[in-house]
Structures are given as structure tokens and as C-alpha cells.
Amino acid sequence: MNKTKIILDTDPGNDDLLAIIMALKSDLIDMRGLTIVGGNASLENTTNNALSLLTYMGRMEVPVYVGDASALNESSTSPEEFDEFKSHRIEIHGETGLHVSLPKPSIRPREMHAVDFIINEAESNKGELILVPIGPLTNIAMAIKKEPNLKNWLKGIHLMGGAVNVLGNVTEYAEFNIYCDPVAADEVMGSGIGIKLCGLDITRETSVKREETDWLGGNSPAEKIIRQLLDTVFRKLPDRDYFSLHDPITVLSVLYPELIDWEMYDVSVVCTGSEFGKTIGTLNIDGTVEVGVNIDQELAKQKISQILST
Ligand code: RIB
Numbered sequence: 001m002n003k004t005k006i007i008l009d010t011d012p013g014n015d016d017l018l019a020i021i022m023a024l025k026s027d028l029i030d031m032r033g034l035t036i037v038g039g040n041a042s043l044e045n046t047t048n049n050a051l052s053l054l055t056y057m058g059r060m061e062v063p064v065y066v067g068d069a070s071a072l073n074e075s076s077t078s079p080e081e082f083d084e085f086k087s088h089r090i091e092i093h094g095e096t097g098l099h100v101s102l103p104k105p106s107i108r109p110r111e112m113h114a115v116d117f118i119i120n121e122a123e124s125n126k127g128e129l130i131l132v133p134i135g136p137l138t139n140i141a142m143a144i145k146k147e148p149n150l151k152n153w154l155k156g157i158h159l160m161g162g163a164v165n166v167l168g169n170v171t172e173y174a175e176f177n178i179y180c181d182p183v184a185a186d187e188v189m190g191s192g193i194g195i196k197l198c199g200l201d202i203t204r205e206t207s208v209k210r211e212e213t214d215w216l217g218g219n220s221p222a223e224k225i226i227r228q229l230l231d232t233v234f235r236k237l238p239d240r241d242y243f244s245l246h247d248p249i250t251v252l253s254v255l256y257p258e259l260i261d262w263e264m265y266d267v268s269v270v271c272t273g274s275e276f277g278k279t280i281g282t283l284n285i286d287g288t289v290e291v292g293v294n295i296d297q298e299l300a301k302q303k304i305s306q307i308l309s310t
């Protein structure tokens with residue numbers, strides 16, 4: 001059967017962990033590699049988390065390429081703002097970016113920079129490669145800027161990010177991945193590359209509830225580590241009654257786009273002022289960004305658990 005070639009650009013990250021395992025397990029996906037970005041934790045931690053997860057899953061053959069820390073750092077914000085941002089991400093994802101401990105990695109990242117890997121893979125697989133960014137869009141914007149031909153070489157981009165017709169999750173305007181690098185996000189949205197945008201419009205409510213800890217029943221290494229993660233998240237966040245499947249839904253959108261209702265938009269991103277990180281969508285049948293506006297939540301959760309349980 002024809003597998004879909006993807007590169008997952010990720011900032012693992014609790015929900016990234018589930019998305020990476022889905023991509024590793026799905027027999028419909030040819031995972032060409034993981035490219036790493038900072039976001040849920042420092043670039044060092046997100047890289048280590050990716051290497052540790054591949055080691056835990058026994059998938060050391062999957063190459064890992066380090067990209068850039070997301071733009072949101074001490075230099076782009078005031079110290080108070082950056083401290084507040086750091087405490088937000090530590091609350092959600094823990095000090096190291098994951099609420100589970102994984103084995104020490106037995107592999108190292110490849111020498112090539114993530115941006116060069118993305119460009120090389122797109123050129124070698126013209127019309128076949130889908131980029132699946134599930135963190136800040138820093139690497140993706142850099143790749144498009146470095147190689148404008150990406151627009152013709154890529155089959156498409158399925159990204160997790162944005163809040164088009166709903167409130168954000170960092171501020172009332174901004175979703176986390178966009179908030180971390182709005183300039184990069186604006187460049188990607190305006191690139192003309194065909195995008196399927198999996199924003200909070202469909203990802204916030206599609207979630208595992210606190211009482212659904214039997215969502216994954218089996219005892220495979222994947223199911224055990226995910227159950228451990230969910231148990232820890234709900235224990236550490238007593239006010240949080242759900243774990244949103246933001247990144248898993250984005251991988252699912254590659255496999256089963258029909259589970260999501262898409263509407264064509266032009267999307268731009270606010271890069272300054274109080275609405276920093278807001279994604280502004282304008283309905284346009286000739287646009288290039290298909291925004292996920294509705295999802296079959298129960299069927300999506302069922303499909304995700306089926307893939308994770310294989
Ligand atoms: O807003 C949700 C997104 O931010 C997800 O990708 C999550 O992993 C965090 O990066």
C-alpha cells in the first residue's frame with residue numbers, strides 16, 4: 001500500500017509524544033524523520049525528549065534533526081513576560097517538557113540542520129512529502145525562506161496551530177504554537193503552500209477526559225507510557241478535567257481528513273500589540289489555508305486510540 005511520506009516538526013511536549021507514537025505506529029505513514037523545534041521546553045529538552053522516545057519505542061532508525069529554538073525567548077520579550085511564558089509551559093508540560101520519564105537516549109541527532117533536511121527531503125520526493133508541524137513554525141518559515149521552491153515541491157502542510165473562530169490558549173487571542181513565533185507563522189500562512197490548519201477550533205474540545213483513563217486499555221509500551229502520562233497530567237493539574245489531543249489530531253488529519261470539515265481561508269497573524277499571535281481568518285474560496293472548523297470528536301478519539309493501540 002502507498003504510504004504517505006511525512007516529516008513531523010515537533011516540540012515534545014506531552015501531546016507531541018502521542019502524535020509521534022501515532023506516526024511511528026501507523027502503517028499508512030512513512031516517517032522520513034523528526035525535526036525539532038523549541039516551544040514546550042528548551043530546544044535541548046525537546047531534542048532529548050524526541051531521542052528518548054525513539055529509544056523507548058525501539059525506533060532508533062528514525063533520524064532526528066535539530067532545528068531552532070522558537071523565536072519567543074529572552075531577547076524578544078521582557079524578562080517578566082518570558083518568565084510568565086516559561087511558568088505557563090512548565091505547568092502544562094513539566095520542567096523538561098514531558099510529564100513522564102523516558103530512558104536515556106541511545107541515539108544522537110544527525111549533523112544536518114533540520115531546515116536543510118526538510119529542503120533535501122522535499123526535493124528528493126517532489127509532490128509526495130507532507131510537512132506536519134506540531135510546534136512553533138520557526139523551522140518551517142526558515143526552510144521556505146531558504147528554498148522558495150518548497151512551494152512547488154511539497155505535497156502540503158498539515159499544521160497544529162491557531163485559533164481562527166475561538167479564543168486562544170495563551171492569551172485570549174493567541175494559540176501557543178503561533179504565540180511562540182508569530183512572524184514565522186505569518187510567513188508560512190502567506191507562503192501559498194496548501195495548508196490544512198488544525199487549530200483550537202477543532203483540537204481543544206477533542207480531548208481525553210479525566211475519568212477516561214481507560215481510553216487506552218492495552219499493555220504495550222506505547223499504551224503504558226501514555227497512560228502514565230495522562231495519570232501524571234491529571235494528578236499535577238487538579239483543575240484540568242481534559243487532555244486536548246491537539247497534535248494527535250494533526251497527524252490524524254493526514255490519515256483521515258474526512259473526519260474534519262474544512263473551509264478555505266486566507267490566514268494572517270498579528271505580530272505586534274496586545275493581539276500578538278492572533279490568527280485572522282478571512283473566508284476565501286481561492287485561499288490556500290483550509291481551516292478545520294468542525295470534527296467528529298468521538299470518531300477521531302476512537303481512530304487515535306486504535307492507532308496507538310496497534
Ligand atoms: O496549543 C497547543 C500546542 O501547543 C500543541 O502543539 C502543544 O504541544 C503545544 O506545543
Ligand code: CA
Nearest residue numbers: 013016134135
Ligand atoms: Ca506541540
